[in-house]
Amino acid sequence: MTNNLMYFAILLPAVISLLAFATRKMGKVCAATALLGAVVNLVVAIKLFGQTAAVHVPWTSWGLDFTLRLYSFSGFIVLAAAGFALAITLYSLPFMAKREHSGLFYFQLLLSVAFANGAALADNLILLLFFWEGLLITLYGLIAIGRPGAWKSAMKALVLVGVSDVCMMFGIALAGHFAGTMQISKMHLVLTETGPTLAFLFLIIGATAKAGALPFHSWIPDAAEDAPLPFMALMPAAFEKLLGIYFLARITLDMFALTPGSWCSTLLMTLGAITILVAVMMALIQKDYKRLLAYHAISQVGYMILGIGTAVPAGIVGGLFHMINHALYKSGLFLSGGSVERQTGTTDLSKLGGLARQMPITFFCFFVTACSISGVPPFNGFISKELIYDGALERGGIFYAAALLGSFLTAASFLKLGHSAYFGKVSEANKNVKEAPWAMLVPMLTIAGFCILFGVYNQLPLHKLIQPVLGEHRLEGHDYAGWHFNIMLVVGTLVVLALALLNHFIGVKRSGSGIGAADHIHYAPGLHQAYDAAEKGWFDPYELGLTLARGVGRVTWGVDRFINWVSDGLAVGVTAMFSYLVRSFHTGSLPIYLWWAIAGVALVIILLVKVN
């Protein structure tokens, strides 16, 4: 029965997505089909959760087998994905109604669910890659159906994620070769040899890029502006974090035994720290609700990678807990942005203000989720960040300092966002704005509720979801649930939050408005120039990569043209010269021809005599 349910988890959303495709022109029917699909998927996911099972169907002789594995971790991911899928489908009913392409949106949403379930349940690396890379199609499609011109962002996303997926394909090929099996749960590779280390690095590129880490991140802010908003809450905020971090954890915990102190661990932590800081610095200066959130979706991944990269239990538990927390608060934040967008028609912060009174429930949800992402106690983000700090401090003060600085900037940018959108003066255009419809508020409230629950009663997620993933032996007897933290760390966090508040007041006083609260950092000497360059896309890996590719193209174009010249120019020229030479022998004079003939005969005779 459980085995069949695993098939259902993949097949049902796929089949219902085809139904949604068939009814894509029939607005409400299609939406109802999508809602049905999301509900059915959640029911299946709930039934699967907490069970263990395995399916193995031999398929090919070259490693691709249909192998699924249901255990604590994969069941958790499937359940979380199903929850978000339902919440976002419900939210989309009013949001996407009357929009062009809403049918295609639901079709691709359900297809993404099928792929995500497949990727989470797969225990065969090639099968995992199949579902994982399949998400590229819906990634492209969901962005492309956004506002006119969205295809540019869609292509950017496809190229960046596609390149990382090719890296992962190579990593999977190497890993399978060195391990002698394609089954993830049977792989035991060590990071002391060159080959497996290479495989590890390429796999890490795939996993972290999916989660949205540097340097494959730059499509996310662009997509935030172009794609339909529920996409942002679904993919970059929830699905991609769940899958990317899930696979990262499986690489570091199951396939390879990452040990604290190894250079691979330090590499991961460095990647995490850089991602946190670079992205949050960019988030700070954004003047658009959705774009600001998008940079945070990148920045927060850094915490997860940093936590898992520490390879110590506290860090890993913190990283995984942060994954689910992030999915909650970030999709909640995006949904609040969507409700502002739907009611006011804009997400430009300079045109917003004073919405707290007009949209109190949206504001409440924003407040909870913003506190959560900033690490304010007692919300869920606080707990997971403390655990990550704990792990980071164990590995080195510098990583702790980077994470703390990231928290300062995160808090600062959310103070700015909240202030400029929900406080201050109401603009003329927004005088008559009303609260969003209930179908949008219910998912937001639910998510906000989970943010509080997972913080106050963190025993629930830690005992039921996170700690079983590591298992007794890796936890080394620790239990991280509850409220017993290192006092020093808590004090550090509180000081940083207080500083962020202070910084905000200074900024507001200087600039005179909420939206300018970060201007004194933005226009600080030195930073100013760096920001200008970044805004122009000078550091965008996509642009840099395209420039590099064009450079390669120019060189190889030259090679190709040279070869073309050899065949079209040189060969023709040589032939022409030869025929010119031979033609000069043909003067039309018979005596000369006769002499040629006599000389030829003589040559033949000489040769014959010699041979004999």
Add this chain to the structure above:
Amino acid sequence: MSLDTIMLLVVVVPVFGSLLLPLVGKVCKSTRNGLALLLVLVSLAGSLMLIGPVMSGKVITLTFPTGFGQMMLMADRLAVFMALVSSLVGAIIVFYSWGYISHYENQNEYYLLVVLFLGAMMGLVFAANLLILYIFWEITAIASWRLIGFFRSPAIVLRADKSFLVTFFGATMMLLGFIMVREQAGSWDLPAIKAALVGHPLSSAAVALILLGILSKSATLPLQTWLPDAGVAPSPVTALLHAAVLVKIGVYAYARLFVVNMPLPEIWQTIVPAIAGVSALVAAGAALLETDLKRLIAFSTISQIGFIFLGLSIGGELALAGGLLYILMHGVAKGGLFLCAGIVEQNTHCKDITKLGGLIKTMPVTAIAFLICTFSVIGIPPLGGFFSKYMVIAGAAKGPHLWIVLSFVGTAFLTIIYLMRVFVMVFMGEPKTELKSEGSPVMVWSVALLALLSIAGGLLIYYPSFFATEATRQILGLIP
């Protein structure tokens, strides 16, 4: 009907049937069109009928004593696989031609040459004798020469001459190589050669000469430049050249000669992948700068052929099976790309991608078919191209030449960029030309069918993959 008769009919029916087409065309055009498709379908049906016997381990042979050997035709799994791919894609292309070529003159000649071309391909695939192989090889060269120069303007005829001269140069070198093989092994027959060469590897001079022929036909560096130039041909012809038949002749000959019958000295397992790697990279880079739609897809073909060569030449079961599967998946997807390009070209009278745009609004089916085929060539699941690309890369990663594999990974990056660039420039953005409606139903159905085949090839990967791995195991002698 005995199996060897079926095999003979697969070859003979299109080769000789094609000669009837101009006569029938004088009487009735639609009968001619139907007959042309029927002739190719006979090959397809015959190949399908051969699947069962060859999969059960039979090797079908047809012998006929002549002055140059006993063996004439032979069908093993590799041959049947290749015949199926060619006749399947070939049949769709002939069907598409019904719509495309109806706008032009000299249709009788067109159908004669296309069917003759496909028939010669069948002969080449089943050939079990070096001379037979050479004869069919040159028939395809002559047919393609005439087809590339189908639109008679002098510049176009010059391009056709170039492609003929380059491939003819290669073929002559190959013939010299064949003569050297004959000297060394004492026979033209492939099975006899195989037996004679056990323990006596072929001389490197012979290998190099034959390789020149193969590279010229498969448009691989340094003999690749004729292929983009051949883009002046009618679109179904370019599809035929690039996707289904001509360029696959070279890779098939490589598999037939060097993998099955004349094992190469060790050193060539480095040389050939290295050539393929450079060729794939150079063509992919050039595709990034090219602006002519058909030339661009031609560069893409050169680049993808590199992947196939990598699979066939690097050694190992997985890579070899991947290379064979790649022939199928690339044939279907690239055929789709060219036929879509044909619809675009015929409707807008423009091949310059910088002057096109926004066509998805009026040509949605063509656009989506093009996108699906693009995804397949890039290697995105659930499309067929994903599996073949994975198998080739993974198979090559088992080998000792990690740098060569990494260069192919780089080429795969470029593939994503240049193919998406084409799609975006042609179908997205603001329309720059007068918008026209879709092509004729026959043409749209053909591209939709190829796109669907790309999807089916991925979702039902079990069957083509099983066929390819079984063929590989037979080639490597693991099973009879």
